[in-house]
Amino acid sequence: MNPLELTLGVMTAVGGFVDISELVFAAKAGSLFGYALIWAFALGTIGIIVFSEMSGRVAAVAKQPVFNLMRHRLGLKLGLVTLAASVLSTLITCAAEVGGMGLILHYLTGVPYLLMAALSTVVLMATMWVLPFKWIERTYGLLGLLMISFAAALVAIHAPWGKIAGGFVPHVPGGLSTKEMLSFGYFIVAILSAVLFPYETYFYSSGGIEEQWGPKDLGTNRVTSIVGMSLGSLLAISILANSAQLFGPANVGPEIPGSAALEVAIPFGRTGLLLALLGMLFAIAGAAVETCMANAYSVAQFFGWEWGRHRKPWEAPRFTVAWIAFFLISLALVLTGIDPMNLVEYAVLFSILVLPLTYLPLMLLANDKKYMGQYVNGRLAKSLGWLFFAIITAAAAAAIPLYVLTSGGQG
Amino acid sequence: MKPSGPIKLVAELLDLPIMDKDGRYCGIVDDVELSGSAGKEMRLHALLVGPGAYEGRLPGWAFAVTRMIAGNRITRVPVNQIEKIHTVVTLKCRAEQAGLNAVENRVRGWIPKVGAM
Numbered sequence: 001m002n003p004l005e006l007t008l009g010v011m012t013a014v015g016g017f018v019d020i021s022e023l024v025f026a027a028k029a030g031s032l033f034g035y036a037l038i039w040a041f042a043l044g045t046i047g048i049i050v051f052s053e054m055s056g057r058v059a060a061v062a063k064q065p066v067f068n069l070m071r072h073r074l075g076l077k078l079g080l081v082t083l084a085a086s087v088l089s090t091l092i093t094c095a096a097e098v099g100g101m102g103l104i105l106h107y108l109t110g111v112p113y114l115l116m117a118a119l120s121t122v123v124l125m126a127t128m129w130v131l132p133f134k135w136i137e138r139t140y141g142l143l144g145l146l147m148i149s150f151a152a153a154l155v156a157i158h159a160p161w162g163k164i165a166g167g168f169v170p171h172v173p174g175g176l177s178t179k180e181m182l183s184f185g186y187f188i189v190a191i192l193s194a195v196l197f198p199y200e201t202y203f204y205s206s207g208g209i210e211e212q213w214g215p216k217d218l219g220t221n222r223v224t225s226i227v228g229m230s231l232g233s234l235l236a237i238s239i240l241a242n243s244a245q246l247f248g249p250a251n252v253g254p255e256i257p258g259s260a261a262l263e264v265a266i267p268f269g270r271t272g273l274l275l276a277l278l279g280m281l282f283a284i285a286g287a288a289v290e291t292c293m294a295n296a297y298s299v300a301q302f303f304g305w306e307w308g309r310h311r312k313p314w315e316a317p318r319f320t321v322a323w324i325a326f327f328l329i330s331l332a333l334v335l336t337g338i339d340p341m342n343l344v345e346y347a348v349l350f351s352i353l354v355l356p357l358t359y360l361p362l363m364l365l366a367n368d369k370k371y372m373g374q375y376v377n378g379r380l381a382k383s384l385g386w387l388f389f390a391i392i393t394a395a396a397a398a399a400i401p402l403y404v405l406t407s408g409g410q411g
Numbered sequence: 412m413k414p415s416g417p418i419k420l421v422a423e424l425l426d427l428p429i430m431d432k433d434g435r436y437c438g439i440v441d442d443v444e445l446s447g448s449a450g451k452e453m454r455l456h457a458l459l460v461g462p463g464a465y466e467g468r469l470p471g472w473a474f475a476v477t478r479m480i481a482g483n484r485i486t487r488v489p490v491n492q493i494e495k496i497h498t499v500v501t502l503k504c505r506a507e508q509a510g511l512n513a514v515e516n517r518v519r520g521w522i523p524k525v526g527a528m
Contacts, residue, residue: 062498064428071439072426076468079426132528304428304439304460306515312527317518371498 006220010228016141017232018239019287020100020257021093021194021344023280026236027254027263029187030243038167038237040188044195045233047388049225051359054366054381055201056221059208061375066205066362067301073361082357083302089350090199090295091326095333096347097288098124099340100257104281107258108274114335121331124288128323133210133309136293140286146279149264149272150238156267157245164241183410186402189395190345193352195233196392199294201358206297210310215375239263255341257284292330296323345408352399355392363389418455418496429460429488429500429511437506437515441465444487458488458500460511486510 029037055066062069071079102117109116127136176184213221242263247254254260257280264276293309299322300307306316313320334340363385369376377385418424420443429438441464447453463483466474488509494501506512 064498068428306436314522314524317522
């Protein structure tokens, strides 16, 4: 393990952890239910660590990214259904990220939101064209580290650490009405979906192959997954805890990303506001790139095209056309005038439905000794994998009824 | 695994990605061509690659949509061009020599070759 590469990898994972859905749901969850949903973030984080580590290990050993496995394991018909559902959910997520960037740039500059969304898309496409994979990943991941300002704000407001620690223990707050209970259930599902977004695994495993991982990189894979994602999750939990402390008691509903930035503005003033907005901007930009690339990876891998951004754009031409098309379709969705917060809702809803189909083939391959040899899932990875598979399947089954019954968490 | 040995078609071959001798992805095993007859020994004759090979694997309406979008070309890759079958099918030759990557190469012409690091 090269210590510099490892540190950069971990920092990139930390800075790239939070996206617009986590931002919005963390702030709303804290305001509505105090610290009671911290455990949902912690649970989802263990899940994404388990599946990311597994997908990175499969990429390093079997040299296969998730979508190649999916088609081989699920077959053409079910594979196509999964591809279509996954592309749709990730496309909506990408549109939500592009819309989020437009909103934040609007807060920062006052220029109309739609114009800023279009400008963001052009800049994202230019960086995707110019920079090779490692630089794309690191640029946005490292700039996203400005999100640490949310953790600093939590310290500055003298957060009730005992209550925050209590939030890590799964529980349902007392005194909730039936409607509020359903809304609490909806938030659990939405948080699990936002933390376990399928695009993260597609991007992570394809990234491992872009960087030509082999068995010697399994240590890096493990440390990046466990440390990077745990620390990244703490940033999301900081947003929730700040919201519980600052917004909940004042009955403020942080419905838009700008409200979350106030969490840092309250203790640190104008500088804090600027740092929070920039951190959010880069974290969301990183997620926009990841979602768009994940979609292009999925389609290219499913149909056996050349793919990857370690190659020049003309060396993987259909992959290049795919990511350009996905960015343009995402922008077109935003330009229809649809509220980006609605896109966030749809993204988490669609994603949780796709999750079981994403993780099943991955589990099957990581459990297969013929392909994985000595790196096959051990007892712990196997048990955790099936446990989380059961959890996400239950969450997927509950998602639509809860969405309808609560009007998208409105109660 | 060698293509001449015993093979479980669905579990070990169908829908695997194909890579040429230079390590470039150049398609998926969309179907296979077998010689022999039912009840007797059957031998793998060729891999079939391309959307035309989806016929019979997809419901009629889905195949019609696929044909409208992607056409119905099929490329036949003879078994003697296969080097190895594992998590990918590796070819002994370049993609172009096996008749693969025609669309990839056509689309390459649309992409400006400037500006990328």
